[in-house]
Amino acid sequence: MIIFGTRGYLHQLAILTMVCGWCGNPAAHTLRKRVTKFTLFFIPLFPFSTKYATQCTFCGGERQIPKEQADQLLAQAHAGQDGNPHGTAQQQPGYAPPGQNPYQN
Secondary structure, eight states: OOOEEEEEEEEEEEEEEEEOTTTOOEEEEEEEEEEEEEEETTEEEEEEEEEEEEEETTTOOEEEEOHHHHHHHHHHHHTTTTTOSEEEOSOOOOOOOTTOOTTOO
16 A cells, blocks of 8 residues: 655745835735645655745735745845844835725725
8 A cells, every 4th residue: 555645845935124015014924834745655756836925924814825925025124134034125015805905094
């Protein structure tokens, strides 16, 4: 009998201060990387899915982002911070629930 499946790994890459696209508050956001690996006999062999997301620590809103944008946010976090992963970014590219504009006061 062959036992196979998947296993997910969650890595926190940085903490950024941005204006949330969901609630509109300036708050800390965690930049996360989720890697799903194929396993054989409970041994992870190779990754077959990698996704990046930001999550607001104020409202809990989460937004999937492409790898290029995650790399850019990570570079902003490290720019001028001497390797400190707790950096600041100007504005989270907003996504609001239907009928709400995150850029209105």
